[in-house]
Amino acid sequence: MIPPYLGLALYAEGETDHRFLDVLLRRSVEELLSQRGLSVTIGEMQRLMVPRGESRRDERIVAGARGIQGAFHLLFIHADGGGDREGASAERVEPGRRALEEELGTLNRRALGVVPVRETEAWALADGEALRAVLSTSKSDAELGLPARRAEVETLADPKAALEHAVRLARGGRSRRRRRPPGAFLDRLAETISPVCLRQLPAYWAFEGDLSRALVDLGYQP
Numbered sequence: 001m002i003p004p005y006l007g008l009a010l011y012a013e014g015e016t017d018h019r020f021l022d023v024l025l026r027r028s029v030e031e032l033l034s035q036r037g038l039s040v041t042i043g044e045m046q047r048l049m050v051p052r053g054e055s056r057r058d059e060r061i062v063a064g065a066r067g068i069q070g071a072f073h074l075l076f077i078h079a080d081g082g083g084d085r086e087g088a089s090a091e092r093v094e095p096g097r098r099a100l101e102e103e104l105g106t107l108n109r110r111a112l113g114v115v116p117v118r119e120t121e122a123w124a125l126a127d128g129e130a131l132r133a134v135l136s137t138s139k140s141d142a143e144l145g146l147p148a149r150r151a152e153v154e155t156l157a158d159p160k161a162a163l164e165h166a167v168r169l170a171r172g173g174r175s176r177r178r179r180r181p182p183g184a185f186l187d188r189l190a191e192t193i194s195p196v197c198l199r200q201l202p203a204y205w206a207f208e209g210d211l212s213r214a215l216v217d218l219g220y221q222p
Contacts, residue, residue: 002220007073017078065111085117
């Protein structure tokens, strides 16, 4: 029997990451379940509330998860890769995942990493059409400073700066009073970005594979 409900939670490194990933990861789950023809109620993304005093990252993850353990089946652990995705995963995702398994077990619960090659903002640059819609501009990818090939956004040395640059170019000569920080658009962008575009990014493709396997482990398989 397919479980009728799926609860989600996220440990992210900052508020900007949450603004984008809270929405995007829920959409990623919806997309995979829809592909399998499954009708499942998916909860809103829960954020781990980490108690003060926890210094080690794995301890913070476990403490936050313990506080909402009845509210999630899938816990996403975010870490920016900083150019070394495998190293970031080994050092900043796996210890938390293992500690979570030891503390709370794996019955109806899985944890998996969300690790862009450098920064989450690279994924936000994956779909020029979505970016144009959110920023209300008709400028081309080239005019916004986006790479010619979509997968190249994962190779940008500073994706956050590239996103800020694209936003400034899109805004043109608007007055400062109407300007908002680039991060303010990330939740809207996450609602419209194309999964087809994201799957052209190696790190997202790897993440989606891990997510697919986690859903199977939890019983979400026709």
